[in-house]
Amino acid sequence: MLPFKTLIQTDKMLKLPVYQQIANRLIGLIQEGLLKPGLFLPGSRVLAIQLELHRKTVIAAYDELVSQDWLVAVPRKGVMVADNLPVIRPRTYQGGISPYGEAAGFSFHQTPALQAPVTKPAGAALVINDGFPDARLAPLTDWVKECRSVIESPRYHKLLMYGGGTGLEALRRQMLVYLSGTRGLNISLPHIMITRGAQMAIYLAAALLIKKDDLVIVGSPNYIFADLCFEQLGARLLRVPVDEEGIDVDMIEQLCSKRKIKMLYLVTHHHHPTTVTLSAARRMKLLAVIRKYKLPVIEDDYDYDFHYSSAPILPLASADHGGNVIYIGSFTKSLGLSIRIGFMIAPSHFIDAAANLRRLMDLRGDNLAEQALANLLQDGTIERHLKKSNKIYKERRDLLCHLLSTRLGNAVRFTVPSGGMAIWLRFSKKYPLKKVAAKAATLGLQISNGDQYSYGAAPQNALRFGFASLNNKEIAAAVSILEKVLK
Ligand SMILES: Cc1ncc(COP(=O)(O)O)c(C=O)c1O
Incomplete structure (x- = not known):
């Protein structure tokens, strides 16, 4: 409740009756925007106690305001600030202060914002995202059932306090089994930390490594x-081209031989944005470079669990890298529910440092979600769901590739990705993506204008066509619109 005692001051020495003073002040508070339309005021008894007045005085003030239509009396609920207020002219009102406009009264660091698609189609539209799962396939019932059983368990009140920066032990234990079964990772508990998605893990790992002006190698794009x-974090980025086999490892080696490189960031499977997977030959070469130069590597394997063509190549983290690879993954896409759980695997001293750093921004993770996920990993639900969704996503990928080649012809180029949720679709120079996006919007299709994929790299004139979240009909409709646009 608002501190009405401070907001409403009355003076019995004034000629104006006290109830009128209260009514006037309440009108002022409504005009200032402090009492918003729809807000219920405290009951007359409560307000009278706060203001140390007789209840009848407050009732008289409320009655006055109801008769003037500033307040509405709602049976059995009390008095509410009216929705359709009589003449409010806040502009002419002198006393109101709105402390939060757009501009801050101080300067601060800003992170560049991603540019939204050029034009958003009006009304309901088909959206091509850059690779999200299909929430319609999510095992909602299983998830809700599991969360409920965690909440109802006698241990729940204890669970709320468990866990520090590394996350819930039950989930970390389940992950030992899961990561060994899916990625051949031979690790133990102190090597695992749960994070809020892969993104938090990337930030934590980088923050522990990078100082101002450090050189960091990343792919281009x-x-x-x-x-x-x-x-x-202050890094200077050295961009190394990514081709059909992944990042150029020879160039990485050259850079390492000439300059002090602080870190290498890699997306080994279904690289973002190009979707290519680092070839086995380059992996072997890269492992040798990593060992030779003791090069710290962040291996971001954000959607390893989505594989369609053959068994995935194992991550660098599973091979002999001399303790230099920080492996990052995520469950945010696994259930299609956007559960913000990711993980970092690293030498235990690094995990301890990351957990300490994480506590500065997030004391512990979401224990309810982490326990529920642990249970679903243990009873096989996650594995079954991944199997089912992989089958559907593979069909969607194949359908999209077929339609793209038969309907869009030479206007676009792409390589069929071995997994993941998107196709890297390159448009011929004849079709600048900004124009394509603007025209598609007029036909009810929202697509990226490509800007976010060209950051720091050469303009790509390409976009990630996320197929996983669209059903067959939607995929066909999206391609038909693109076909019209390109004609
Ligand atoms: C390459 C890459 N890394 C990390 C992330 C972040 O994943 P999360 O949602 O788990 O934070 C994404 C998100 O799509 C991504 O594309």
């Missing part, structure tokens, strides 16, 4: 939120 994160 690269995942923009990694670039922005490293730059915010």
Whole structure:
């Protein structure tokens, strides 16, 4: 409740009756915007106690305001500030102060914002995102059931306090099994930390490594939120081209031989944005470079669990890297529910430092979600769901590739990705993406204008066509619109 005692001051020595003084002050508070339309005022008894007045005085003030239509009496609920107020002219009112406008009274660091698509279609629209799962396939019932059973368990009140910066032990234990089964990772508990998504893990790892003006190697193009994160920490980015086999490892070696490189950031499977997977040959070469130069590497394997063509190549983290690879992954896409749980795998001293740093911004993770996820990993729900969604996403990928080649012809180029949730679709120079996006919007299709993929790199004239969240009909509709645009 608002501190009415401070907001409403009355003076019995004034000629104006006290109830009138209260009514006037309440009108003032409504005009200042402090009492918003729809807000219920305290009951007359409560307000009278606060103001140390007789209750009848407050009732008289409320009655006055109801009769003037400033307040509405709602049976059994009390008095509410009216929704359709009589002449409010805040502009002519002198006393109101709004402490929060747009501009701050001080300067501060700003992170570049991503540019939104050029034009958003009006009304309901088909949206091509850059690779999200389909929430419609999510095992909602299982998730709700599991959360409920965690909340109802006698241990729940204790669970609320558990866990420090590294996350819930039950989930970390389940992950030992899961990561060994899916990635051949041979690790133990002190090597795992749960984070709020892969993004938090990227930030924490980078913050422990990077100091101002440190040199960091990234792909060209690269995942923009990694670039922005490293730059915010003061890094200078050295961009190494990414081709059909992944990042150019020879160039990485050359850079390492000439300059002091602080860190290498890699997306080994379904690189963002290009979706290519680092070839086995380059992995072997890279491992040797990492060992030779003791090069710290962030291996971001954000959607390893989505593989369609063949078994995925194991991550660098599973091979002999001399303790130099910080492996990052995520469950944010696994259930299609946007559960913000990711993880970092690293030598235990690094994990301790990351957990200490994490506590400065987030004391502990979401224990309810972490326990529920641990249970779903243990009873096989996650594995079953991944199997089912992989099958559907593979069909969607194949359908999209078929439609793109048969309907869009030479206007676009792409390589079929072995997994993930998007196709890297390059438009021919004849079709500048900004124009394509603007025209698509007029036909009810929202697509990226490509800006976010060109950050710091050469203009790409390409976008990630996220297929996983669209059903067959939606994929066909999106391609038809693109076909019209390109004609
Ligand atoms: C390459 C890459 N890394 C990290 C992330 C962040 O993942 P999360 O949602 O788990 O934070 C994304 C998000 O899509 C991504 O594309």
